[in-house]
Amino acid sequence: MRIETRKAGRSRTLGPAAAVIAAVWLGLLVGPPVAFLRWREGRLAELTAPAIQADWDGFRAAMQRESGRTGPVQRKVPKSAEPPELVWLRDYPALAVTAWVTFVGILGGFIALLTLGMLREAAARSAAENQPRREGDDEKQHQRDAEHTEQRRH
Numbered sequence: 050m051r052i053e054t055r056k057a058g059r060s061r062t063l064g065p066a067a068a069v070i071a072a073v074w075l076g077l078l079v080g081p082p083v084a085f086l087r088w089r090e091g092r093l094a095e096l097t098a099p100a101i102q103a104d105w106d107g108f109r110a111a112m113q114r115e116s117g118r119t120g121p122v123q124r125k126v127p128k129s130a131e132p133p134e135l136v137w138l139r140d141y142p143a144l145a146v147t148a149w150v151t152f153v154g155i156l157g158g159f160i161a162l163l164t165l166g167m168l169r170e171a172a173a174r175s176a177a178e179n180q181p182r183r184e185g186d187d188e189k190q191h192q193r194d195a196e197h198t199e200q201r202r203h
Contacts, residue, residue: 063165063168063169063172066165066168067165070161070164070165071161073161074157074158074161077153077157078150078153078154078157081149081153082145082146082149082150085142085145085146085149086142086146089138089142092134092138093135093138093139096132096134096135096138097135101132101135102131102132104132105131105132108127109126109127109130112124112125112126112127113126
């Protein structure tokens with residue numbers, strides 16, 4: 050990826066910075082979903098163990114016993130017969146990946162564009178500061194400012 054900026058007939062290249070920013074953005078866009086899908090397979094195997102289901106059933110039974118009591122906290126029995134983590138990992142991985150790609154794609158792309166804009170502006174300022182000043186430029190600008198003031202064009 051090569052980005053060129055043109056100002057006053059000059060061309061500057063932000064290629065290396067743009068390539069690094071694009072690589073970081075793509076890494077953040079693709080890396081976590083891939084890691085999530087790999088982790089999901091191992092975690093699903095753990096969650097389908099009978100001991101996890103027995104723990105969930107025991108929790109639901111305890112909530113059932115506590116739901117009729119009066120006290121400062123009213124308990125509600127979870128409706129799902131399976132642990133919520135199991136349901137989420139089994140049934141909704143596409144939703145999680147889509148949400149990640151959407152949010153990171155938009156937000157990361159916006160931040161990347163802001164960063165490239167700041168780098169381009171910094172490069173333009175640096176080039177302007179390093180450019181040799183021509184004799185008489187300040188005097189010509191001063192004369193134009195005086196003429197504009199007299200003509201009330203400010």
